[in-house]
Amino acid sequence: MSRTLPNIIITGTPGVGKTSHCELLAERTGLKHLSVNDVVKAKECHEGYDEEYQSWIVDEDKLLDAIEDEVKQGGCIIDWHACDLFPKSWIDLVVVLRVESKVLYDRLTERKYPELKLQENLDSEIMEVLLQEARDSYDEEIVVELQSNDAEQMDENVDRIEAWFKQWKENNSSA
Numbered sequence: 001m002s003r004t005l006p007n008i009i010i011t012g013t014p015g016v017g018k019t020s021h022c023e024l025l026a027e028r029t030g031l032k033h034l035s036v037n038d039v040v041k042a043k044e045c046h047e048g049y050d051e052e053y054q055s056w057i058v059d060e061d062k063l064l065d066a067i068e069d070e071v072k073q074g075g076c077i078i079d080w081h082a083c084d085l086f087p088k089s090w091i092d093l094v095v096v097l098r099v100e101s102k103v104l105y106d107r108l109t110e111r112k113y114p115e116l117k118l119q120e121n122l123d124s125e126i127m128e129v130l131l132q133e134a135r136d137s138y139d140e141e142i143v144v145e146l147q148s149n150d151a152e153q154m155d156e157n158v159d160r161i162e163a164w165f166k167q168w169k170e171n172n173s174s175a
Contacts, residue, residue: 003074005031006168007090008161011083011134012097013125015107017148021097022079024158029077029165032070036080039066053117060085081130084137093164094138096131097148097157 008031010018019035026033037056040046045062049055064085070076071090078086083094099107104125108118124130134143146157 002172003072003092004172005075006092006165006172007071007074007076007078008093008095008165009078009080009083009086009091009134010095010097011080012130012148013099013104013121014081014113015104015111015121016097016099016125017154018079018081018097021095021148021154021158021161022077024154025077025161028158028162031075031077031165034067034070034076034078036063036067036078039063052114054114055117082133083130084133088138091138092142092168093161094134094143095157095161096134096143096145098128098131098145099125099148101126103149 008025010022010025012018022033022035025031036058040056040058040063043062043066045059045066046056047059048057050057067076067078071078071086078091083091083096101122104122105118108121113121131145146160147153148157
């Protein structure tokens, strides 16, 4: 089945601006913002709550089952801090948002992240863990790394993704 609309993953370390990007992009393109965090809670795709990290322990199989039909139809912007679990056949573009360490530290501190979780996320960003995960999981030509340190960069990023979206639709209109 060929899709008439693409699926995009917006990924990156917590605090890089994934949800803000997704909301603006959904507003401008009409694609559906699919917040994995919301799906995990609403459809109970978890194995409980981790008090130390203050987050849900995601059951990836349940999650994929819960979103498969919707994502296979196309038109989704998937918002999550991981991307390697989504089948390549579902995804047309992977955007990895990156941010400077100082900016990330300030954002996560403002969110009142526990020290252990804050440090692990900073380390993940510094070591480019999610960027490497994207590069290891998807074809090189669909993985894009974008900086997300301020509102101006976010606007530029959304402009760029929106232009990609319009080009994708044009290239796939007769598919």
